Amino acid sequence: MSTVLQAQGITKYFYDPEKFQVLKNIELNVERGQFLSLVGKSGCGKSTLMYVLSTMDTDYEGRLQIAGELLTGKSQNELAKFRNRHIGFVFQFHYLLPEFTVLQNVMIPALKLGDLTTAEIEHRAIEKLHLLGMAEHARKKTNKLSGGQQQRVAIARALINNPDILMGDEPTGNLDSHNSNIVFDIFRELTTVHKQTIIAVTHDEEFARRTDRVVEMSDGKILA
Amino acid sequence: MSARLSSLTLSFTIARVHLFSKPKQTIIAMLGVTFGIGMFIALVGLMTGLNDFTEEITMTSSPDIHIYHDITEARPSILEVVNPTGINLVHNQKPKNETAKLRGAARMIEILRQDSRIQGVAPMITSQVFFNYGPTQLNGQIQGVEILEEDKLFDLKAKMKDGRLEDLLAFHEGIIIGSGLARKLNVKKGDRVVITTPQGFTRTLKIVGIFQIGIGAVDNVRSYANMSMVQTILQQDKSFITDINIKLNDRHQAKIVATELQKNFTYKAEDWETANATFITGVTIRNIITYAVSFTLLIVAGFGIYNILNMTIYNKMKDIAILKAMGFAGKDVRSIFMIQSLVIGLLGGLLGLLVGFTLSSLIAQAPFDGGDVISLDHFPVNFNPKYYLTGIVFGITTTAIAGYMPSRKAAKVDPIEILRGQ
Incomplete structure (x- = not known):
């Protein structure tokens, strides 16, 4: 199995209100197709680590490589372009754009990428919505959906560009157990059937236990 | 549609959806510009119309x-002619009889x-x-x-x-x-x-x-x-x-x-x-007043746009954050909001030209008695397209400046601060 993400010696400080080392020399390799959960107590640095791995946070020391590309030291614009193609995001809240339909929301990252024609993108978006059981809601405005449905649309959006890694920050944190299970099952299916790499930060022990690999953090370090 | 969308077209689409999702707000921002430019056109038409009219009759009544x-x-006093280096005091000198x-x-x-x-x-x-x-x-x-x-x-x-x-x-x-x-x-x-x-x-x-x-x-x-x-x-x-x-x-x-x-x-x-120095001073002063008033109106309209965009951006923080997470660069986000302000400026401005033209036409028909000073029966109004061009350029520039500051702020939004789970 190939390594899709490689983080070496990631160290990060917070400066406000006073200097504080939040990540301490973190080494992490993630294999392609792995379903990895990042767990730990509040303030242990797991979210911070995920945002460093997501390329959105560039204020760190160390070296980050995703899909064979060295990302440390790249400009914000280059990183934005990289995220567009290689990383999909699911957050605690769905963050769908309220003025657009479900289909449009799913299409936006692909329109931004511009590799396909609008018709091809629409076709693929419908496909992704099918995968998540949301195809019949494609023409609805996002605020007409339930919380669980919105989160599934957000997952479809994260998958539209066939990213190398799907990153989740508490992806089930705002859902009831029924919807949490649905989201987990989707993630499970994505990794086993579609070989999708997933890195998810979670508080949910049940969720973490059922993933391929649990990385526990404490005090800015990964516990062995 | 088979064409591939450029980044700008996508920004434009998003901007359009934003504008249409809050039509009242959009219209109010547009009306600010419309009012500013409409008044500018009406004022400038009237002022330059009067200026041209008075200039023409002044020119026909005074030689080049x-x-x-x-x-x-x-003229120098005789004392000064005789004693040019001394201190000479001559009071109440009368003109020579010529x-x-x-x-x-x-x-x-x-x-x-x-x-x-x-x-x-x-x-x-x-x-x-x-x-x-x-x-x-x-x-x-x-x-x-x-x-x-x-x-x-x-x-x-x-x-x-x-x-x-x-x-x-x-x-x-x-x-x-x-x-x-x-x-x-x-x-x-x-x-x-x-x-x-x-x-x-x-x-x-x-x-x-x-x-x-x-x-x-x-x-x-x-x-x-x-x-x-x-x-x-x-x-x-x-x-x-x-x-x-x-x-x-x-x-x-x-x-x-x-x-x-x-x-x-x-x-x-x-x-x-x-x-005709007094006349020329009059023209200058009228021009200053016209441009000062119009400029103020447009600045006020600019503040309106600034406010509304600021509010929109504040309300759309989450949207901006997710767009940036998904791969929109700062400049893409900026263009979304710049497009909104420019559309407001352009549409508001064009409407303003129409309002200005209508006002000018009404003023041109209004009876006006120039009395003994100037023989006039109605206001002379200038419809020179030059001022219409100035108006629209001026309006779009103001909205571009007013829109640039909030747009730049939107471009600088740090997505982590907003997206990070609690």
């Missing part, structure tokens, strides 16, 4: 260059007529006179002219309300008077008026025509008579000329030519800009 003997001009006559006028006219920059030269005699008609006695001015030469300079034929210029040539004892003067004296063509010169000489003249230039200051006092007749009533000889009026091919050279003529002839040569 006026040469005369300025007897009130300060006539207003231009010496060597015939020779001057000959030289002037050969100058290629000069289109026309009209010599004349001016004098203050009293007009008597029955018990009415009015102060006025008589100009002894070669009426056809005068016509070449000032297009008097077009200004005649009654009678013909040629009648003055046919009738030696005739006079053409201004419309205001005629009204005050209660006379009409064919009546006779008695004029009295400052030297006390009296003569009865027949009114052969009435003219109206359009400025009260001229129409209420001026009259034209034959040059030889005026020379006679002033008891002067045939060479007596007090003024030379000059029309140039290019009016804007007046200042340069006047300075040159004054040096050559040693008589005062006054260009139209100096003679």
